[in-house]
Amino acid sequence: MKTKNLFFTGAMALFIFFSVNIKAQTLDSYGDMKRPANIGVSDFDNFKNSCFDIYFNSHKLDKELKDIETNLTKYAADKSNIDFNSLREDIKSLKAINESTKELTAELKALDDKSETMAKNAKNIKPKTKAPKAVKNTNSSIKALNDAKSTLKSVGENQTTLLKQATELLGDN
Numbered sequence: 681m682k683t684k685n686l687f688f689t690g691a692m693a694l695f696i697f698f699s700v701n702i703k704a705q706t707l708d709s710y711g712d713m714k715r716p717a718n719i720g721v722s723d724f725d726n727f728k729n730s731c732f733d734i735y736f737n738s739h740k741l742d743k744e745l746k747d748i749e750t751n752l753t754k755y756a757a758d759k760s761n762i763d764f765n766s767l768r769e770d771i772k773s774l775k776a777i778n779e780s781t782k783e784l785t786a787e788l789k790a791l792d793d794k795s796e797t798m799a800k801n802a803k804n805i806k807p808k809t810k811a812p813k814a815v816k817n818t819n820s821s822i823k824a825l826n827d828a829k830s831t832l833k834s835v836g837e838n839q840t841t842l843l844k845q846a847t848e849l850l851g852d853n
Contacts, residue, residue: 708732710739713824716817721805724814727791727798731821731828734788738831741777741784745838748773752842755849767850774843781836788829795822 708715715732718725748770755762799822802814 708736710736713820713827716813716820719810719813719817721810721814724798724802724805724817727794728817728821730787730791731795731825734784734791735824735828735831737780737784738828738835741780741835742831744773745777745835745842748846749838749842752845752849756845759849762849764850767846771843771846771850774839774846777835777839778843781832781839784828785832785836788825788832791825792829795825798822 713732713735715736716728718728751766751770755767795818798818799815802818803811805811805814
């Protein structure tokens with residue numbers, strides 16, 4: 681009886697673990713880019729995951745920025761109905777986006793410096809059977825990194841403009 685309960689508990693734990701991992705994998709896409717599967721070589725898998733983390737986080741910041749921009753446009757159109765608490769929260773969010781952008785840009789720079797080496801080494805990976813997938817994953821990672829670079833640049837510029845606009849709307853309140 682104890683063996684049966686232990687087996688059942690272990691099976692349930694594995695089911696929950698795999699269910700959570702499957703769900704996490706389906707959330708790892710944005711637009712046309714999806715995070716490729718790991719190849720089982722830690723250097724390449726870590727590089728790929730770091731690149732795609734920055735890619736997804738940069739787009740998350742961009743979406744947050746667009747939501748704030750919608751709020752500010754609404755406030756600018758009807759200044760008599762500004763929700764000043766919401767506006768203050770938007771300003772806090774804009775400042776947090778600025779900090780996150782700086783952090784992601786620093787991480788991106790480090791990965792960008794590493795990308796050329798990773799691309800060269802992908803062809804020579806051992807075992808050789810993993811080389812084609814390593815090359816494909818590395819190229820996808822570099823593409824995600826380049827997209828994140830342009831997205832973060834845009835987020836940084838728009839954040840500055842929106843913070844100025846939000847501060848003006850807040851005025852003396």
